[in-house]
Amino acid sequence: MRLGHEQVLDAPLDAVWTHFMDLHRIGRCFPGAKVTQVHGDDFVGEIRAKLGPLSLYFDGTGSMTERDADAGRARLAATGQERHGLGKATIDITLKLHPLGDGNRTRAQLATDLVFLGFPMDFGTGLVQRASDPLIDRFLTCMSVPGRGHDEAMEADDDGLDLVRSATDLLGSFRRERRERKRR
Template identity: 80%
Template sequence: MRLGHEQELDAPLDAVWAHFMDLRRIGRCFPGARVTQVDGDDFVGEVRATLGPLSMWFDGTGSMTERDADAGHARLAATGRERHGLGRATVDITLRLHPLGDGNRTRAHLATDLVFLGFPLDFGSGLVQRASDPVIERFLSCMATPGPVDDAGPDDDGGALDLVRSATDLLGSFRRRRR
């Protein structure tokens, strides 16, 4: 499934680029994720997601496969396996950054190829796109935050990626659009 997200960030391109090149920061900013080890462009980490009372833990590895600072382009690939089940996931994320206006703002575009295997649930790509929007919005805002970010991220409660919260955010957006 292919997902696309675009957002204007209140930070200069150089700062956003530096934050994306920090693999530990990526883990701190993504809800439910934690990078446990970094070796050059390679990393080891985990992601915890909840769907109501159901918790899923994924352990995985990944690497920054492309970096082009002049073009503001990078790619990150990762694979993970569900800790207590048969689920597997692969993700390939392409980042493109563009300066805006006077250079104090940046447009970030993420294209994500996501594959889930072994899950009992089958979500349509349209639903996944809309449900992922608030999660990616929080992630990108964190990546534009100046200074260090603690392990829980600036807006995260330190817990799992809450898929119910994402779905609630999605339903709220439907209600706002109908008004």
């Protein structure tokens, strides 16, 4: 499935680019993820996702396959295997950064190709897109702030990517939209 996200970040392009080139920081900023080893453009990591009382662990490897600072474009590819099951996932993320206005803000665009095999949930692309929006917003915001990229807001995610919480957030957004439509 193909997902797209876009967000304006309150940071200059050079700072955001530097943060995205730090593979450890990417792991610290993404909810439930951890990069455990980096060798040049290659990395080893894990993602923990919670599905109610169940925890799913994926171990994987990946690589920064493209870095073009002049074009503000980077590409990351990774594959993962569920530790205690048959699930597999592959992901290919393309990042495009564009400076805005006076150069103190940056538009970040992420295009994600995601494939799950044997994963315990089968969601439609539209549902996955909407459920991933708040996660990617938090990730991109973390990637734009100075420092190590693991502030108090991110510490809540140390327990893993909570899929039930994400689904609950998604259902809440559906209810808000329905109420707003009724008001019109």
